[in-house]
Amino acid sequence: MMRTGGLITCILFFFLYLSGASAMRPVMKKRREPCKRLELFFHDIVYNGKNAENATSTIVAAPEGANRTILAGQNHFGNVVVFDDPITLDNNLHSTPVGRAQGMYIYDRKDTFCSWLGFTFALNSTEHQGTLSFIGADPLLNKTRDISVVGGTGDFSLAKGIATIMTDAYEGEVYFRLHVDIKLYECW
Amino acid sequence: MMRTGGLITCILFFFLYLSGASAMRPVMKKRREPCKRLELFFHDIVYNGKNAENATSTIVAAPEGANRTILAGQNHFGNVVVFDDPITLDNNLHSTPVGRAQGMYIYDRKDTFCSWLGFTFALNSTEHQGTLSFIGADPLLNKTRDISVVGGTGDFSLAKGIATIMTDAYEGEVYFRLHVDIKLYECW
């Protein structure tokens, strides 16, 4: 009888063990909460032929027939813009930058304002040292647009995530301020 | 004797537990089967100076001396093309699009037809809402070419995978139809 008692208890643990084992399969689970989150602003001042001193971006390519001082017609389709924009913690262009947003955007649609983005945040502040790289489509007229965080270095080594971009302000076709809400889901 | 029986049983479980523990180390295993798979077509109509109405892509950059209406010599080395192509479920250009392929390709070799691709699929159908971003080399003369899925948003949040590209049809240097077999290996 004693023996049976011990056996029953152990068999119980055996099933507990089995159910535990299946729950512990090394499958990556959906994690809904970001492991790191950053909210930043960057400021793009497009060169228009007159603002060489302040400009942080410049049109470098355009379809045949278009020039590179004024954004092209048809929703700027075909314009390639290279930028090196200051990143700030708040929405003030004159705040001390915490890094630079470097890369390019391409106006890639004829029927609406839309661009394709490829760029890197190089952060260099007391809080963050490292880079985050982004790729994605940016349908500018939408209130929020999600792009992909495809990699990172330094403090953001091997980062992966989603960045939500919002146009925070713009002046004509010269100044654009972007608000970026970066959510990382893999933190090493 | 009874006691020994209970102990032996439990010791047995102890070893089972240990072996289980080592098998359950949280190491990501090779997963050979995609967790999501999509087969799509996209249609690229290159602007040639005469087809402004239909064109979905345009040459925006070329080496010094080349113009941007005709693809350059030397296997188009140095041409940068921006596109906004319809994506369809079948190989018919006139099928209802399920999204747009947006981005660019660069002819990057002098000795053969080869391009470097950076683009995003923005899918917007009843079945899929979200984006997938791609990067890779595209040696056009190979029957199949593998490029990387480097990120995604919406239904494809944090996607990672491989896309196999096949040239499904082409007409001169104006129309290219690409068949894309997308295999995702990380699905959140």
Next chain:
Amino acid sequence: MMRTGGLITCILFFFLYLSGASAMRPVMKKRREPCKRLELFFHDIVYNGKNAENATSTIVAAPEGANRTILAGQNHFGNVVVFDDPITLDNNLHSTPVGRAQGMYIYDRKDTFCSWLGFTFALNSTEHQGTLSFIGADPLLNKTRDISVVGGTGDFSLAKGIATIMTDAYEGEVYFRLHVDIKLYECW
């Protein structure tokens, strides 16, 4: 008494089990050692109007007013260069290539030499068959620069990692030799 003995032993295992379970949560751990490492060199010979035979890269875009034969002023800000460079195992340009580095770089700063890189290594040797894709900011004057490995195919399927770039040699503004130390942290 016997029964109690069995129970105590088993209860002991129950706690062992619980503590084990929490240690085995399927959370990806920081892995400090790369699972794959490659050291490679690539060789960039920029077209300057006279070296068409040897050149492996060409300026394809520049701001308005700049031409595409000579790198632009202001630290080449706005120049887009397309390349197809041989990759070698050592620092000798004339060694048998093990693949091609294909993609582009963009000079993206006015105040210093800095570029944004998007490119793919297409490796084709007895040792490695496959591609690795890279994105990142390249502050050229730093001794070492980290960029992101954002994807891979073939032998490098779904690769993720960090590549450290070092300028190994340069001659004027025509020849650049880059040493790349690639560390992959996800190997499938």
